[in-house]
Amino acid sequence: MLVRKFPVYLGALLLFFSCLSKKDNRIIASVSESDLFLSDILDEMPAQVEDSAYFVERYVNKWIREQLMVYNAEMNLSSHMKNYDKQIEDYRNSLLIYAYQQELLNQHLDTVIDKEDIESYYNQYIDQFKLTKNIFKGRFIVVNKLAPDIILLEKLVKSNKEGALDDLIDYCQQFAKEYYLEDDKWEYFSIFNEKLPELIVEEAYFLSNTKGVSFEDNVFRYYIYIDDYKLKGSLSPLDMERDKIQNVLLNKKKIEYLQQLEDELYQKGLALKKIKIY
Incomplete structure (x- = not known):
């Protein structure tokens, strides 16, 4: 079996790539009876390639390795095993x-x-359509414990009075680290449970017995308000x-x-x- 890389100085050759036709039929490498033409490489080269020399060298080496595998497969497999024409x-x-x-x-x-x-x-x-997880409608807010007007925030989180949501949105945009206020949409409770300082293990019990609650760690306070909920196994909306x-x-x-x-x-x-x- 013959493997040949023709003595082409790729660096010099690449200087002329922009002038070459993609129909250039000069041979760059050969493995047994298979030839790799320059036109084959030019067809595959991206227009904005950063390092042309590296691309060509990698392409040639990859082609040679692939052809060697094909050559050895054809030499060593039985005629039955290498009959892939129909496939x-x-x-x-x-x-x-x-x-x-x-x-x-x-x-x-x-x-x-x-x-x-x-x-x-x-x-x-x-x-x-059965729920595989618990879902809820509600609000979730994370603020720094030193944020201003915490008492006002605690009132707004639970309020459904006219204008309260707009005030809550305004507050969160200014001071919240993270917030979710789309309380007219169903969402998986686990998404917010995973953000809490300590995971709520009994989600079903928590949802069934909680309306509004807060948690805290060393830096942040986490507010959850539950407007509605559905438990795992019930009808999915x-x-x-x-x-x-x-x-x-x-x-x-x-x-x-x-x-x-x-x-x-x-x-x-x-x-x-x-x-x-x-």
Whole structure:
């Protein structure tokens, strides 16, 4: 077996890369009967490569190592074990079909899923939507223990009076290290539990028996306000499942579109007499 690197000074050669055609057919390296052409390297070289010499050297070495593995595989495997023609053809066909399908989906598929369809799916399969974690609606705030107007903050955290939320948002924007005030949305309680100085082990008991509470460490005070909650194992609300259902319906839509495409192509092939069954 012959391995050859042709005596090309890569550094000097690279100075002329910008002037070379990507059809340049000079040989850079060879392994047995396989040749690596300069055009092959130029085709793979990024337009904004930082170190051209390093790229070429790495590319050549990688190519040589790969060709050596292929050469030895062909020499040492039995004819049965190295007969991959059908697998290669199947893989190529799969890649072509996938690329064509994706292009058609991008061009023609309407990806909008109606709100009514999501709600209908949720109601139809409602028994499948069980919570795997505890969820809650509420507020979570972390402030430095030396932050001003702590007493005011403690009132605002629990208040549902008109204007109180705006005042709370204003306070948090100025003084909070971290805050979550979207108390009209369901969220996993574990997300905030993990931020506390000490983990609440009995989440279900805590949610069932707590409205508003604070914790602290050496630097910060952590406020939690619970407006509503649902426990693990209970029915998961639609808002928690909406994105998941949308993806399910969108995938179903894609499958139906592609099946319809196959049927149309088949009928078109028959009509144009491009299909012959012997």
